[in-house]
Amino acid sequence: MTPGFARAALALDLLAVDPGLSGLHLRGPAGPARDALLARLDPALPPLRRLAPTAPEDALTGGLDAAATLRSGRMVWTQGALGAPATLLLPMAERTPPARAARLAGRGRTVIAGDEGTEEEALPPGLAARLALFADISGAARGDLSAEGPDRAAIAAGRALLRSVTVPDKALAELAELAATLGIDDLRRLGHAHRAARAHAALRARGEVGAPDLEVAAALVLGPRARRLPPSEEEEQAERAPPPEAPSEGGPMPDTVLDAARAVLPPGLLAGLALRGAARGEGRGARRKGGARGRPLPARPGRIAPGERLDLVATLRAAAPLQRLRGGPPGQVRILPEDVRLRRHESRSDRLLIFAVDASGSAAAARLAEAKGAVELILAESYAARDHVALVAFRGEGGETVLPPTRSLVRARRTLAGLPGGGGTPLAAGLAEALALARAARGRGMTPVIALLTDGRANVPLEGPPDRVRAAEDAARLARLIAGDRIAALVCDSGLRPSTQLRALAAAMGARYLPLPRAEPGALPAAAKTL
Amino acid sequence: MTVQPVSATRPFPFSAIVGQEEMKRALLLTAVDPSIGGVLVFGDRGTGKSTAVRALPALLPPIEAAEGCAVSSPTAAEAPAWSGAGRRVVKKPTPVVDLPLGTTEDRVTGALDVERALTKGETAFRPGLLAQANRGYLYIDEVNLLEDHIVDLLLDVAQSGENAVERDGLSVRHPARFVLVGSGNPEEGELRPQLLDRFGLSVEVASPPTIEERVEVVRRRDAFERDRAAFLRKWSARDGKARAGVMRARAALGGIGTPDEALRDGAALCLHVGADGLRGELTLLRAARALAALEGEARITRAHIRTIAPSALRHRLRRDPLDEAGSTARIERALTELWG
Numbered sequence: 001m002t003p004g005f006a007r008a009a010l011a012l013d014l015l016a017v018d019p020g021l022s023g024l025h026l027r028g029p030a031g032p033a034r035d036a037l038l039a040r041l042d043p044a045l046p047p048l049r050r051l052a053p054t055a056p057e058d059a060l061t062g063g064l065d066a067a068a069t070l071r072s073g074r075m076v077w078t079q080g081a082l083g084a085p086a087t088l089l090l091p092m093a094e095r096t097p098p099a100r101a102a103r104l105a106g107r108g109r110t111v112i113a114g115d116e117g118t119e120e121e122a123l124p125p126g127l128a129a130r131l132a133l134f135a136d137i138s139g140a141a142r143g144d145l146s147a148e149g150p151d152r153a154a155i156a157a158g159r160a161l162l163r164s165v166t167v168p169d170k171a172l173a174e175l176a177e178l179a180a181t182l183g184i185d186d187l188r189r190l191g192h193a194h195r196a197a198r199a200h201a202a203l204r205a206r207g208e209v210g211a212p213d214l215e216v217a218a219a220l221v222l223g224p225r226a227r228r229l230p231p232s233e234e235e236e237q238a239e240r241a242p243p244p245e246a247p248s249e250g251g252p253m254p255d256t257v258l259d260a261a262r263a264v265l266p267p268g269l270l271a272g273l274a275l276r277g278a279a280r281g282e283g284r285g286a287r288r289k290g291g292a293r294g295r296p297l298p299a300r301p302g303r304i305a306p307g308e309r310l311d312l313v314a315t316l317r318a319a320a321p322l323q324r325l326r327g328g329p330p331g332q333v334r335i336l337p338e339d340v341r342l343r344r345h346e347s348r349s350d351r352l353l354i355f356a357v358d359a360s361g362s363a364a365a366a367r368l369a370e371a372k373g374a375v376e377l378i379l380a381e382s383y384a385a386r387d388h389v390a391l392v393a394f395r396g397e398g399g400e401t402v403l404p405p406t407r408s409l410v411r412a413r414r415t416l417a418g419l420p421g422g423g424g425t426p427l428a429a430g431l432a433e434a435l436a437l438a439r440a441a442r443g444r445g446m447t448p449v450i451a452l453l454t455d456g457r458a459n460v461p462l463e464g465p466p467d468r469v470r471a472a473e474d475a476a477r478l479a480r481l482i483a484g485d486r487i488a489a490l491v492c493d494s495g496l497r498p499s500t501q502l503r504a505l506a507a508a509m510g511a512r513y514l515p516l517p518r519a520e521p522g523a524l525p526a527a528a529k530t531l
Numbered sequence: 532m533t534v535q536p537v538s539a540t541r542p543f544p545f546s547a548i549v550g551q552e553e554m555k556r557a558l559l560l561t562a563v564d565p566s567i568g569g570v571l572v573f574g575d576r577g578t579g580k581s582t583a584v585r586a587l588p589a590l591l592p593p594i595e596a597a598e599g600c601a602v603s604s605p606t607a608a609e610a611p612a613w614s615g616a617g618r619r620v621v622k623k624p625t626p627v628v629d630l631p632l633g634t635t636e637d638r639v640t641g642a643l644d645v646e647r648a649l650t651k652g653e654t655a656f657r658p659g660l661l662a663q664a665n666r667g668y669l670y671i672d673e674v675n676l677l678e679d680h681i682v683d684l685l686l687d688v689a690q691s692g693e694n695a696v697e698r699d700g701l702s703v704r705h706p707a708r709f710v711l712v713g714s715g716n717p718e719e720g721e722l723r724p725q726l727l728d729r730f731g732l733s734v735e736v737a738s739p740p741t742i743e744e745r746v747e748v749v750r751r752r753d754a755f756e757r758d759r760a761a762f763l764r765k766w767s768a769r770d771g772k773a774r775a776g777v778m779r780a781r782a783a784l785g786g787i788g789t790p791d792e793a794l795r796d797g798a799a800l801c802l803h804v805g806a807d808g809l810r811g812e813l814t815l816l817r818a819a820r821a822l823a824a825l826e827g828e829a830r831i832t833r834a835h836i837r838t839i840a841p842s843a844l845r846h847r848l849r850r851d852p853l854d855e856a857g858s859t860a861r862i863e864r865a866l867t868e869l870w871g
C-alpha cells in the first residue's frame with residue numbers, strides 16, 4: 001500500500017472503532033482508489049449515503065413525499081439524510097455551501113468528505129473543523145486496489161476495548177504541546193487527537209495509549225492541520241534576538257496616507273459601481289426571480305411547464321378549503337388545475353470584489369502604501385454591503401491570488417498589510433489572474449467586480465523577457481477580454497500623474513478610471529475637488 | 532429505537548467549562564435580567580461557545596406557563612386559541628431553542644397546518660420556532676452564516692417582540708420575546724451591523740493560552756463523554772449553586788440602587804468611546820445592575836461598569852476598519868483615560 005492509502009485505510013478502521021471521531025477529510029480524486037477505500041468501510045457503521053453538494057434541502061431534512069401524499073390523502077414525509085444515523089459521503093465536499101456544511105458533521109453521524117483538491121478551494125471550515133481525521137490518497141497506486149482487507153476481528157475487539165483504554169496525563173500533555181507548536185488553537189482538534197490516539201490503542205489491543213498511538217494521532221489529526229511549521233533551531237535563535245526594524249510598507253500606514261486616500265475616493269464608490277453594473281444587466285442586487293433558490297416569494301398560480309417547479313404544499317393549501325365543496329370520496333384529495341401553485345424565489349447574487357494590486361518596484365513603497373489605503377477604504381464599504389473580497393497581487397514575473405474569496409474583513413486586512421513589493425510590472429498576468437477568479441466566481445453564481453490598482457507601467461508580458469510594448473499589448477488584450485465578459489471594473493491610477501495609457505486601458509476594459517493623486521497634504525483638497 | 536436514560540441527552544454542565552469567564556458572566560447576566568438583550572459570542576472554533584449555551588437551561592429557574600401552550604403563555608387566559616393550552620398552569624423549564632442554519636421561513640414564523648387543512652378543511656396555525664422560544668432563549672450557532680432573509684425576519688421580531696403571520700388566509704400574532712444568543716467565527720464572515728446592534732452583550736472568546744488549561748478542557752470533555760451520569764453527578768452541586776445565585780440575583784434586582792454617579796459614569800464612557808445610540812448606555816447600566824445583583828451588592832459601582840463595559844460596548848463602536856487594535860482595546864484605553 002502507498003503511505004497515503006495506508007493512512008486513509010487506518011483512518012477508516014479508527015472510525016469503525018470509535019464513530020465519535022465523527023469523520024474523515026479525504027483528499028484525492030474520485031476514482032478507483034476512493035472506491036476501493038470506501039469498500040473497506042466497516043459493516044458495523046451505518047450504510048453509506050451519498051449527498052451531493054447541490055442536493056436539495058429535502059434530501060437533508062426530509063420533506064413532503066408528493067406521490068405518497070397524493071395517494072393516501074394525508075401528509076407523508078420522507079426522512080432526510082440528517083434524520084437517521086448514516087455514514088455520509090460528500091463528493092466534491094469543497095463545493096458544499098458553508099451554511100449547510102456546518103450542519104452535516106456531528107450528532108452521531110460519520111462524514112467522509114471527499115475533497116477533490118483540484119481547485120483552489122478548501123473544505124468549508126465549519127465542516128473541516130468537525131472531522132477528526134485527514135488522509136490524502138491522490139498518490140494512490142494500482143497495488144492499493146488489491147490491498148489486503150481490514151482486520152475486522154481487530155476492529156470488533158477494539159470497539160469492545162475502547163472504553164477501558166486509558167490515556168496517561170503525560171500523553172495528553174504531549175499532544176497539547178504538539179498542537180500548540182503547530183499553531184493549532186482549536187481545542188476540538190486536540191480532543192480529536194486524544195480520541196484518535198485512544199482508538200488506535202484499542203485497535204492494537206493495548207490498554208494504555210503509548211508512543212505509537214500518539215504518532216498516529218499526529219499523522220492523521222494534527223500534522224495535516226498545522227498552521228505553521230515547527231521552528232527550526234536557527235529560527236528559534238533568531239526569535240530570541242531583537243526583531244529587526246519592520247519595513248515601512250508592512251507596518252501601520254501613516255495617517256496622512258489614509259487621509260489622502262480618503263479624500264480622493266468618492267463616497268459611495270461601490271454603490272456607483274453597482275449601478276453601473278446594473279445598467280449592464282447585472283451587478284449587485286441583480287435580482288433573479290426563479291424557482292431555484294434564494295428568498296422565497298409567495299407561490300403564484302400557474303401552469304406546470306418545463307422549468308417550473310410545483311409548490312406542492314401551496315397547491316395543497318389552495319385545494320384544501322374546497323375539498324368539501326368538491327365532494328370527492330373521503331380520504332382522497334381533489335386537485336384541479338386552478339389549484340396549481342408554482343414555486344418562486346428571489347435571490348441576490350453575492351458580489352465578489354477582486355482587487356488586483358500592483359506590487360511592483362515602480363509602484364514604489366509609498367505608492368503601494370497608498371494603494372493599500374485605498375483598498376482598505378473600499379473594503380470598509382464592502383464590509384457594510386457584505387461583499388466577498390479577493391486579493392490578487394502582481395509583481396516580478398506573474399500574478400497570484402494572495403487571498404482567495406472571503407467575507408472576512410480581518411483576513412483581507414491582514415493579507416494586505418503583509419503584501420511585499422518590488423520587481424517588474426506583469427500587468428497582463430495580474431489581469432489574467434483576476435479574470436480567472438472572476439470567471440470562477442461567476443460559475444458559482446456570484447457577481448464579480450474587478451478593482452485594478454496600478455501605475456500602469458506594464459513591462460512584463462505574459463510570456464518572454466521584459467518588453468514594454470508587448471507587455472502593453474498583452475494588458476490591452478486582457479482588458480478587452482474583461483470587457484467582453486461584461487465584468488464591472490474600476491481602475492485606480494496610483495502613478496505620480498495620471499497616465500493616458502492607463503486611461504486607455506480602462507476604456508478598453510469598460511472600466512471607470514480614477515486617478516489617485518499624490519499624497520501631499522496641501523494638494524489634497526484641490527485634488528478632491530477635481531473629481 | 533432504544534430508550535436512552537435521561538442523562539444521555541443532558542448537556543455538559545455549565546460550571547465544568549474551563550475558563551471563558553467573560554462569556555459565562557454574560558450568559559448569567561441575561562439569566563438574571565433577560566431585558567439586557569441577547570449575547571453574541573464571537574471567537575475561535577472549539578472554545579466551548581455552543582457548549583456554554585446548551586448548558587444554560589440547567590441554571591435557569593423554571594417558568595410558569597399554561598399547560599401545553601405553544602407560546603408558553605403565563606396564564607390560560609393569555610394563551611391564544613390555537614396554542615393548545617390547557618386551563619392549568621404548570622412549571623416548565625425555560626425554553627432554549629436552536630435555530631438551525633438553512634431553516635425555512637415557515638419553520639421560523641410558523642405557517643398553515645397543511646395536514647389539518649387537508650384532512651379537516653380547517654385553517655389552523657402551526658407555530659414555529661419563534662413561538663417555542665417565547666420567554667426563553669433563541670440560539671443561532673454560526674449566526675454570521677445565517678441567510679439574509681431569515682436575519683431580516685429576526686430583526687423585525689426582536690424589535691417588536693411580536694411575531695405576525697399574515698398569509699395563506701392566516702392572520703396570527705403572538706408574543707415572541709426571547710434572548711437572542713448567537714455564536715460564530717469572525718474569520719468566516721462578519722455580521723450585519725443591524726443584527727449586531729440587537730445583541731445586548733458581545734463577548735470574544737479565544738482558546739486558553741496555557742497547555743495545562745487546554746489539557747484540562749480535553750480531559751473534562753472526555754470524562755463527560757465516557758461516563759455522562761457520573762460527570763453530571765460530580766458537577767451537579769456547583770451547577771446548583773450557580774442556579775441559586777441566579778435566583779437570588781433575580782429577586783434582588785428590583786432593589787439595586789442606581790446612584791447618580793453611575794448614570795454619569797455610563798454616559799461619560801459612552802461619549803468617550805463614541806458608542807452609537809442610547810442603546811449602549813441603557814445596556815451598560817442594565818448589565819451593571821444585574822452584575823451588582825449577582826455579586827450580592829446593594830448598588831451599582833464604578834467597578835461594575837468597568838467590568839461590564841467591554842461586553843456591553845465593543846460591538847457598538849463606530850467601526851473603523853483601519854484600527855488594528857480592535858474595539859476591546861479602544862474601550863480599555865478609554866477606561867484608563869477616564870478613570871485611571
